Amino acid sequence: MPSQFGPLLRRLRTRAGLTQETLAERSTLGVRTIRGLETGERGDPRVGTVRQLADALDLSDDERVELLAAAGHAVRPAPAAPAPLVDAAHQLAFELGARLTREEEQRQVHDPFPLPVRWRTGPAGLTDSWANVRRARAGETAGPLDLDGSLDQIVGVHRRIPSGRLVILGSAGSGKTILTTRFVLGQLAGRGEDDPVPVVFSLGSWNPATTDLRDWLTEQLLRDHPGLAARGPAGSTLAAALVESGRVLPVLDGFDEIAAGLHRAALAALNATTLPLLLTSRPDEYRAAVAETDVLTAAACVTLTGLTPTDVADYLPRTTHRDGLWEPVLAAPPDHLATVLTTPLMVGLARTLYSDTPDHDPAELLDTARFPTQESIERHLLANFVPTVYRPGSPDLDTERVQHWLGFLAHHLHRLGTPDLAWWQLGDRMPRWLRMVVAGTSVGLLAGVVAGVVTGLVHTLGVGTAGGTGSGFADGLSAGLRAGPLDALTMALTVGLGHGAVLAFGGRTVFEPSRVRIQRRAARRLGAPFLRRLAVGLAVGSGLGVGLGLARELGATFWIVGRIGTTTMTGLLFGLAFGLVFGLVWGLMASFEVPVDLRSAASPTELLTTNRRTVTVQSVVFGLVLGAGYATAVGVVHGAWHGLVNGLSFGLVLGIAVALGVASVSAWGHWLVVGRLWLPLNGRLPWAVPEFLEDAYRRGVLRRAGAVYQFRHARLAEHLAQVFRSRR
Template sequence: MTSRAGVLLREMRRQTGLTQEQLAERSGVSVSTIRRLENGRPIDPRMGTVKLLADALGTTAAERRALLAEFGAAAEPAEAEPPRIRSALSDAADQFAQVVASRWQREEEQRRVHDPYPLPVRWQQASPNLTDRWDNIRGVRPGGSAEPLDLNGELDDIADVYRRIPSGRLAVLGRAGSGKTILTLRFVLGFLRTRTPAEPVPAIFTLSSWDPTASTLRDWLIERLPQDYPDCPGLTGPLAAELVETGCLLPVLDGFDELATGLHAAALAALSATSLPFLLTSRPAEYATAVAATDVPTSTAGVELLDLTPADVSGYLPRTSSRAGDRWDPVLAELRACPGGSLSTALRTPLMVALARTVYSAGREPAVLLDTARFPTSHALEDHLLASFVPTVYEHRPPHAARPLRSWDPERAQRWLGYLAQHVGQLDEHDLAWWQLGASLRRSSRILAVVLASTLAIAVLNWLVFVPLDLVGRGTAFTFRAGLMDGLLIGPMVGLAFGLVHGLMIVCGGRGIEPSRVQIRLRGRHRTGRQFFRAYASRLGAALLGGFVIGLGYGPVNTALHGLLFGFPPDGKSLAEKMLVPTLVYGLIFGLAAGLVFGLMAALEIPLDVGTAATPLGLLATNRATALRQLLILVPAVALAIAFGGSLLVELLQGPLGPLRWPLSSGLLIGAVGGLGGGLSYVLAFTAWGQWVLLARIWLPLTGRLPWAVPAFLDDAYRRGVLRQAGAVYQFRHARLQDHLGRGYRAHR
């Protein structure tokens, strides 16, 4: 037991106005025991004793949990919860806690937080204008009053400081680069290190993607959990909802200031509307503006991070490298001599100190920072450190990199990173997702890429299938030219059709292509009942439309080409009549074949094993496997559906539409081209992996905006410390670095 437990008990007793004798009479616990507990003398109280005192004090649920936790006693589970469900949820929460701890431990090592020791981030209590009343924070009953809690502390104290807050709601405010993100990381690891089974599991969420006007905090957390923590087995929608709704999750909401413009006040109102505990980080200005527009979230305490002192920096930088020697001495002397100067002001945040460490730990002389002619202000010094960071890490191998790093030209690497930074900034968020890289292109470029890829696929496959057969069957130069013309006309027509559907549905329709969360397997737990019919209906409608559009384009072109080359049948019909019926028939055949195949594809889908997609490259590999399996199924299925389905449909339409021909051999050939070309075009136009290949691996490198080895470049940037991982996406190391790289790219474009 700690003395803090006794202080908490004494404060709760005083809030109720009871003396120790009165509390003893109410609870049945002796006065001497209560006195020893409040004074913090060595004693090991029984759980029953603490519960009797909590009952006698009339504590709220939050106060009761805090009191039991301080005395080392686990809070009781809700009596209404069946033991079996409680056990299942507890197991799921414990497993989730292990995943969270493992992830952020690796991330802490990647960011070198403990090398040689964490910077001394400190804080003080925030202005009263930015916090709620203490009687609300401490849950005092109406008519009572509460004294402020002492929330001051340092980085390793953050979990203990949070536990002092009965409401479980804390806002951490700090300037850019002051250490808010590192604080959330340390909070999660520290909280999990001492977490009891009755406590929730802290999990970090980046707030930039939350729209509080469209979804509540609970609904958004339920949606984000499987996406942000794909490495937790079984964390699907139902389990995510249970963890959130039953209080097993403690959301750590990072980057309130990064919400879209105009949503800050709505976000605070949404936080007040929920009873969930949370730890929130924000820059002070955005938080203060939102508070002025609405109010402080109910029962929320607040702390504000303090600047590093010259003594902090002087004690830290020389210890970052044994090779540094006395190189830092002139800089440290200036810090001590002018604590309010430009250099001291620039090095007041952990971000700038970390950048200075990186830039000048590779042999450069840090005394250049004392050049007041070159760096007359603190802003000039900060810009210099930001500008020097990327060239430094690409010129020298980071000392913490365990595996060999690929060699990149620093100037090109900076330009590529600048393009990525601008792309993320245009999305108005901080997630760098591989499946969204194509969105950095103009709409016309994305549609043109699909048209060209589909055209090339259909044309080449048409030539490979029909030209050799024509030469074998007829053996003339005329038929060879006819085969070439067939590919040259049919390819662009189908390409335009795919581009039209892609443009209407994806580019202009705003229907983003997300990574597939399913796998194609012959065995496994497939969809059944309502889930299958819902998926089947959605695929059927889209595939029918797409196939019918392609058929409408294929029909007249194919009919006109063969009529011009080989002549039209002498049946007395006009050219329009000769083309109308084949157009309608091809539209029906292609549309029904595509609808049938893509609809039945839903029967082979099973939920993705998210454990294989815990990183950006892991999710990419999983989606590549899914797309290739789709292609392997689509090619023969579409070919057979066109060949035999076309034959059946032609037989049914013989009467209404007149004499029709659909030889099985021709149907199989058209089906082969349709299956191969159509399947490949579908993958490139309508799957996340296909768009990644077409746009990020081909189009963007062709135009010089990204390297050819994009996956290797992103992974290398993460290992060099330019990027960080947040589940299945990357993020830039810091928003200021992202903004600097984006501005630099735009200035030199």
């Protein structure tokens, strides 16, 4: 061993103020090993051993390199990552840090201080062999790691695990969410240039039977950070490149929230990777999955412990300015009340109900006749949380209606099997036929009104020139009333059937929000996207042409064709021309589409606004181009005045109809019909849904998780959903 290693190690240990025994405990190495390395009796320390020492001593990057070099391990510089990937990782880290800091402020985590969260090393049956956890070489033995710790030690505990894989088990409300947030912020605070970026992923939306883990991680990154859809190395997206290059450290939250029957497949999929990760779960679901398959390969396990009476006594009195408020409760609580107050969730609810509400007295919890069991107290705290947070400053909100709306949302998430409340998925559990009817009827009514008004104006102009304005207006009104309902029915059937086709061929993922924005100048050359869209347009046009031609053979002539000609060939040619123009316009628009700015992380409202703008521009462009083209064709066929009036008028109708049709099969259009019209009409949600969701976030009922909302607590969501179902 190089002679410099021992003296250097001793100097670094002394500077840190550690004894050999303390360093041995922190690094999980033996005291004899530390002593032997410092005296030179033990030679050739392995890279893993040196890194354990560096972690325990909390060395800087330069000091780590120096210690490795002194041990004879020359540090080869890693291949430089492409600059866009480095920038994307830095930007992602910045966004996550800012977002999670705001979430902690919103949840009052530091007011007055974070509730203690502690854990102990998990049971042997849920931890892989320590040789695997510590990445021991073949034939070597490895003893267990002491992983006991508390909230501010989670980063260090994870770094002490050579495999980088840690499972955190805790009951509902035990502090897993606070712990994962602290872990991410702690990792980001000490993140080095090439360290991976810790990202929280809610496992409840993962289907391991259909989606590979890395693919799902990429999809989630794209959802919450649309800017990562930009082109990365080797032609992939930046999101995919970050995942594949190991620049993302997955923090997988809620293994227990994966759909029933898929836990075994999920654990098998996780074992098929070697990714460092942190996984949280309720104990029972994880234990059952392990019994059916195996432990998470190379993963250590810790179990969260409850709050102590001292923790609660230190915390609750400091959450209120009313002296002595909590003294009766904390002095001698009944056993079942003391048990309730061992979980951070229940302590947080108790704080909201009593410390943050002037006219509530926590002494009522001591009434054993009213609250004879642990479950009765928990139900009381859960049931009164929403009325309490909506009480101050909300005279225009009926608490019962608010609970009904929130209950519907919780029930909706329960049926979807996900904790993620996404605005574009609000109608996903509606029957397909109902979605077709709602979309078709909504768009059909609008198209019918437009067609009626335009037809009336055309007849007013046309007849009014020859027979007088009064006669022209009367005839125009009559024609408009006749044309409107017929065109509404035609448009309703067209959009409804189109909706059904999109749902049939697109499955559950069809109405996904757009990750692009439209800019004024072309951003890229025409290429594969243009050709794909042109091909789709021609396919659509061919189908339309065949349908119109067959309709003419059966004796029916639709007005969009009849204004140009009444032959079968006219229908065929119209359909092909329509499809060609549609494909060309759609293809050309691809060159004006660019990914959302990398610096803008998506929030639910920001993503909704971006999609509204994008879909509006696309719909207007389609409507203008196709409407103008149709107007020109009619004008050529019918001559100057008559052709101009009819061409412009019915071109306007077609343009608006096309714009409405395009919007209806987008995520934003689907949201508009279902979230802003159908569900409020049925009383499931208020009319101002975005404002309601943001208000629920500000009041602490919901939290933001990237582009989606989640209920602040799974227990709260379960309670609201149960109450909603009981009142249906």
